Amino acid sequence: MVAPESLDHVREAVECVDTLIGFTASGRQRNASPRWMRVVVRPVQLGGRLHFQFSYFDGKQDITKNYDLNELDTPIDEVLREGLANYHVQTKEGDLHVRITKKGKILTSRGRCSGVQNRHQFEHNRTRNHLLTPDNGREVLVAVGILDRDGCVKPTMQPKYRQVNAFLQLLGDRLEGIDADPVRIVDCGCGSAFLALSAYAYLTDVRGRAATLVGVDWNERLIEKCRGMVVNLGWSEVLFEQVAIADYKPKQRPHIVLSLHACDTATDEALAQGVHWDADLLMAAPCCHQELSGQLESDLHRAVLRHGILKHRTAEILTDALRAQLLRIAGYRSEVIEFISTEETAKNLMIRAVKDGGDVEEAVREYAELKTFWGVEPSLEKMLGEKVAVLLEL
Template identity: 30%
Template sequence: MSDENLQKLFIAIDESLKEANFIKLTLSGRKVAEAELKNVYARVVTIKAGTRLSLVYRYATRDVTRNFTFSEGVEEIQKQLVYGFNQAILLTSNADIHFMVLSPTKSTLKTKAASQTLTPVFMHDKQKSRLINVQNNPYLTPLGISTAEGKIKKGSEDKFRQINKYIEEVSHIVEQAGFEGQFSIADMGSGKGYLTFALYDYLTHTCGFTPIVTGVELRKGLVDQCNDIVHKAGYANLKFIQGTIESADVPNIDILIALHACDTATDEAIFRGISQKARVIVTAPCCHKQIRQQMNAQEVLGEITKFGILKERQAEIVTDTIRALILEAYGYSTRVFEFISTEHTPKNVMIAAVRKREFTSVDGAKLTQIEALKSLFGIEFHYLEKLLKLTK
């Protein structure tokens, strides 16, 4: 296809690099739906060898980064677009340009006012593996993570690393679950909003999705602070509301997130996700008191739980195993993994669950496994079972 729109896009990419107003480029919409490579993201970085176009190839399970000179990079983008992708979003500080293939003979090219008017950042090698841009970032400074000059504050490095890792994991999950365009995300117990802001910004401005994101938080002071930042950043589809995980007014939830929600608040969140048939439920549990208090293992297992610290760790493992089994019983493909090394935070286990489309009824075999586990540890009930009315 000799596509005039495509040629215009290539010219725009070329010019934006020459004029140093290139911000980023996202390729999406594979021509072959089941292809392993899902997206390509391009941005400008400065490394020892000089200024380069850095392409992140996002595969189903990993990211691969390759740095190119501008001319090689443009060539690579052209190749990827012609043979592999149907859609490209180019952000420059002058305009947003959206190219889309409609059919083998038809395409569109739409130019809108720039959604980001920041001067492009030429990042250093040290920063290049971070997904979140620190310079001219509208939320990191008011949240106390970065200085007004765009540097991560001393003492906030771990937090920043944790936010980046979280964004990497959650954006993978969102893409693997096949979301496109608009969908709704509820972040339960959003606290100061670090992760909520970062996720909204990344999915919207880097991945080109249109998520509607709601942070739900008990404490009014935090809600007001976050909404103030939202207002100043001009984030149209992000809001924070005061309320509880159990009853806050969020009618449609495609993705439910609850990070470090204390003790049984994680269960309230999973319960809400299951009840509202959320397609994705992501939790990073915090403390695990409910099961620890009940745990009364006998015989050999009693040797483990007689030591306080080991009982605590065992309680964490049993609590999260039962959560994972319940999610599986309710038709969710579930993974439990460490999302960041323990050297940065001890609260590093993530439970990520994606609802299977073919799910029809609760899997009784999983419930039997839960009963066996509870009996082994002398546990009467798990709070999530209570919420789901699986026990009396």
């Protein structure tokens, strides 16, 4: 862990209170055990006087404390001694970025002011807690095209930036149950892999967890693009393989299996593989739902199904409900949740499943009743094979 005196230039920038817009410290230095994942400092007006609000976030709770100008030295000392690895100071005159590498080297860069719109915002309210930010995830966010070279979120990429952080929130909520070193992740149908790469950066740089990532996709162009990004990022524990999801065979059991906007039954292939691999956590954001749409034929529901849009939405809801139910039968606690607003993307549902057993008998009964009522045969049931077939016959 570097000596706090080595960060005096950070202290000096923060203590220039007349120009300070904000300060963020995050990440973890090697061999350090900071209490906080992230600390955010910003000026606020309280009772007509200038104060500095420190927000401490440990992944579970957000603690906020306000300090008078004369009290500023002590909390800044505490932050710089905490063993955090990334520091970003925003001032009216420009930005200061400091990163401490795994070898203990201090890398410093300066850029133009990225906080112009916040210069005069002293309202006493909380800023939204993003888990991966220009402060702690600058390199990966630039690589996937969310940030420009100055470290600012591109206006057109604001929705994707929010999507990344909404996804990481859902992932982070379930990491405590995975006691593995390293955490092995497989992204099935990875595409451009911007969420998976963000997840890897979050685990390693923010949470301080060792991790590996394998992205799987049949599209050669996308795989080559992802490989190029990984080379530029210098990530030796991240690989991309051009192979069909059903044909991929991991060398070791994955702990987390992702499927993020894979088309139609590719989501089912990913979920089935995750179950067969005995993964601890499955996270799938389905894309299109074409399979069951072609199976929905019922006189009883003709008033709904004759309308294309209603038939499509019925197929979407039914498909994801049956998927979640099959995962329950396979021994997972599953849930279907909205992970981002529909204003950001119409494909805003996430199936999240944690392996923990459960009431299989109830899950089987509910699944059988739902499937019979609609007269459908989901692909996922066939793909899971004996994992659920024996139970469904009981």
